[in-house]
Amino acid sequence: MSNLFTKSKRQTLAYVMIGIWFILGIVAIVFEASLTELAAYYSAGSVPVLGYIWGETSRPSAGKKE
Secondary structure, eight states, rough: OGGGGSOOOHHHHHHHHHHHHHHHHHHHHHHTHHHHHHHHHHHHHHHHHHHHHHHHHOOOOSSSSS
């Protein structure tokens, strides 16, 4: 399990964001929130994450090597 999060920053970010989105989806369903508004949140939250992943793919920072 420890190797799951040590591959790269992009992979770690993807796993963390998927986990957060999953938890928020469950919470929204339990509290009967509007799933349309939740979908808007997901799409708005995806843009910076995808931008970061694309930027790291194009020009990796000086962090962990892949």
